[in-house]
Amino acid sequence: MTGHERGSSSRPALSRCIRVSPDEFGLRYWGREPLLSTAADLERGFGDLFSAAAVDELVTRRGVRTPFIRMANEGSVLAASDYTASGGFGAEIPDQVSSDKVLAEFAGGATIVLQGLHRLWPPIIDFTRELVDDLGHPAQVNAYVTPPSSQGFDPHYDTHDVFVLQISGEKHWRIHAPVLVDPLRSQPWDQHRAAVARAATGKPEIDAVLRPGDALYLPRGWIHSATALGATSVHLTIGMAAYTRADLADALLRQLGDNAELRASLPLGLDLHDSEALAPIVAQTVQALVETLQQTDASRPVAVLSARFGAETRAEPVAPLATLEALAALDGSTPVRWRESLPVRVTTIDDRVRIVARTKTLSLPVEAEPAVLRLATGDTVSADELPGLDAESAVVVVRRLVREGFVVAPA
Template identity: 35%
Template sequence: MSALDLLSGDAQTFIGKVWASRVHLHRTDPADPRGLVGLLSLDDADHLLTACAIRAPSVRMAKDGAVLPESAYTRGATLAGKQLTGLVDARKALALFDDGATVVFQGLHRYWPPLTRLVAELELELGHPCQANAYLTPPGSQGFAVHSDSHDVFVFQTAGSKQWEVHGPDGPEEVLLEPGISMYLPTGTPHAARAQDTVSLHVTLGINQLTWRGLVERTVAPLLREVGDEHLPAGYLEDPAALAGPLAERLERLATALRGADPGAAVEAEVRRFLTSRPPRLDGGLRDVLAHAELTQATRLRRRPGHPCVLLDRGERLEVLLGDRSMSVPAWVRPALEEVRARAELTPADLPLDAQSNLVLCRRLVREGLLEVR
């Protein structure tokens, strides 16, 4: 199941279309360990807050619409003689929580593996940067007043329930989220939420949209840099016409350059820019480093979830974009790489090269992080 299918029930509802609905709800089985509820439990939140030396700003706290100062729930310490600041003081944080404050886990996609994988897969499906936060709210409490976000949001409940007030063109709508239910909110949708009779834990996935304007600006920027940076001539305030001719010449040169711009090259640059800006996804990498030399034709391998593999023809060579890095291989390897791209799991023997080439390629892909040993 794709990340979008898990969140929305139908990836095609979202990919390539305008996300116009104010409220889109999707229900999953709360008892399914592979579903939404298993991504972050109350026990997981407890562990993060009290047992793993988490630091601000990975945690912040809010109560009745106000963000609490970090000094109210953090402390200092030393490690190897160096000062550490911003460590969450579990006793202070729990006391504030007991008094009605919401605990916000920020940037969970950076340090909580289940959400790291989900966000990585979602980014590949959407082509937009994504992030994950979680909100742990005491019974009957509200962390934030009505507000809107500058990005699209998927929200899903993993424990307890929360009453959402979602504002649309026809006024506010009440939505109750319970474990296993996800909700999609487009950019700018005003909303607020309050926990009900039990503690509430929900996750928000923010989608930071890349836009056509941004792509056009990045495509045009190199051409604009070709325009000379000389000063405007003195006296143009009294004789504005003195600028008209030179400006027309520069605009015409820019228009000619724009007409000659290569859309394919611009798109390739955009794909490379996006992929290389994402952090490496290498959970389990130590095991793979130790195991790659022992691969056999029958070793079970799996495509690492959320790891990109984009193939770019370079004549007799093939460039393979792998997120934070790329590799160059002979063009005749393409059929094997297409097979890797098409399968969730495989063995070296499944690839259409000779036995030795299959092993060499798979060992390289394990070292590079695209494949992992099952």
Template identity: 30%
Template sequence: MEGYTFADLVGDEEVFFAEFWDKKPMLRKNALKGNPSEILSFSRLDEMVNMEVIRPPYVRVNLNGAGVSEKTFTRTVTVQGTEIPDSVIPERLYDLYRSGATIVWSSLNHIEPRLRSFCKVISDKLGARTDCVAFLTPAGRQGFNPHHDPVDLFIVQTEGTKRWRLWNPQGERSSVIGTYTEEQLGEPAIDVLLEPGDVLYLPYHTPHAAAAREKSSVHLSIMMRPRKWQELLQKTVESLIEGPEFSAFPYIGDSRGASVESDFKEKIEALAARLNAVNAPAELDRLLESGRYLEPGRPPRIKADDTFQYSAALDELGPDATLRRTGTPLQVGESDSGRTQLVCKGHTIAVPSSIAEVLTGLEEGASVSAATLFPDLPVERSVKNAQGFARLGVLEVAAV
């Protein structure tokens, strides 16, 4: 899949933030080059349906503007003695689709790595939570009546075509979905047939209606909720009141003494002093970085050296492999009869004292070959021990 950027979605970023962000909807025709179906295609949705492991609420169905009961397209299956009450029946889902239903795939970034990467482009730029919903709509059908959502949306057409009508945002941001009649809305600000590679941006409270035309349609709605000043300031204050100065447990009941009120005033003044000393650019960078990891648009939770693939590669570790000491803490316990206890990640292991001395003597980042890591041992045993400590995370492979 193409490595798309935020600029691919919005064009000139300065123009986007000055003229459209939080103000009005934006259309970019042919924004994504290459083959947009590689982001999400009909065939990939077929594969996911037939895996039979995706269950509601990841899959929902809407027909004639109303939700379809999950019971009509799920069944109970038994997996190794455990009953799964809502496994999707592919044939039922296909029947509903052929009858005109829109299939909605919620939070696909939980399931599909390429969509998690696509969402991350927006999370990284805006420091906000993102979530990816896909809509599969039959030709000639409209899945939902005109409404607005309590989130910002980036719409990406990946397969087929869909007509979109958008009206300018209505009122202040709130956490509710709003519904409308077309008579209430009047003439749309944008009326366009989206084709693969086209992108729309919809601020909060942008009324919209979408319908597939001559072709069936797959589009992504990447939902994003920016954080308010209130939320950002709360995070800043939380970071400033960490530590012993604010960790006591005062009694603030009816019979509290005057000293408690005096202490409270002192705490407020201390907090105010810390707020006045905040380095605004550095703090905003910290808040941006923390926002990039908000659920569910986070980067993958695992590090490369925590993967099955990495562990499997350690099975083939050879004498020439280069290992490096990580920053994983290694505590030294008691020594007895030539063996020393080491504690790592809650595991206690007893090893020859010579091995303990080598490991504790390695500085973080220091490199050594697997064959010579433990010079008092034969090469084969040195490699075996290197494997074990790499699996614990004390060592990492610099090159294999």
């Protein structure tokens, strides 16, 4: 249960990036085919998320450090010392971005890559959280800033799905079909460098110029390269680390330790080079493995993957100063709501209702259960509107939930 149901039918953040309905995207394109959407196809552009001015602000005024910035030129990643330096007195850490060095490299044709913008730039922080809610997979956001007529990276593929959102300038993209379909993280493109290079010489599946407001979706494995045209190009790349059936298999295999036969040691003196000696043991092991997996249910992989998802994504941020100020003024009429993108499990045991999140568990009297369930719908309500509690008790419960970071009081 969560205040904002992940994968909700409206999927507003996803809808901004695609020219088809979310349902059609899920059935036809997600993990299967690239999708090009022009600004004319979409309801709005992406200027509210990022801009060329934002690039300059991050480079000049934010003290960005590696690995949140890197640079590349014609396929080669530059040494960090080429674009970083000490921040001077009071900020002597040596890997901070140097605007002078960045200017020199950028003027020489190097691409600026601003990484982890889902942690640095407020509009992107909010948008990424909404997109994660829509898709149910973790996401990260980088900005690629390429000078005119330059190419930052050679043709390659990613091991995660991407959405490309063109912010400013124009960039010529060439997209080729995979040489390895659905590569895992352990199968990066440089393991197939020669095949990728050959494939990139053929006729592209997509050969298009992205202009401001255009968007491109690429499933993992699709080969791509891009060159800025007549002006500096700024685009966002949203990387979606899609969970796979291989991840599900890994989660299932974690229960093998429950089988005593699979925990047993191999025979003393076994010659591991002798396939005939090992064959019957392999057969027995496979049989025990099959029996163990046939006895499983979804609870174990659900626990593993949900814990991983919680660790790889972030709920709506809470503002410590504003929260304490809101608590001081909170009364029965104060509007509050569940913290967005915070998955929890609400259970009732005996005389207590427990709210279980990834990092903490809160226990309240069972009388608070109707109020907790009402808040967890995500609607904005006040303590006076909560069911099952008298006015004073409702305020006490809301205060506790705000203090513990489950509920927020919108400004």
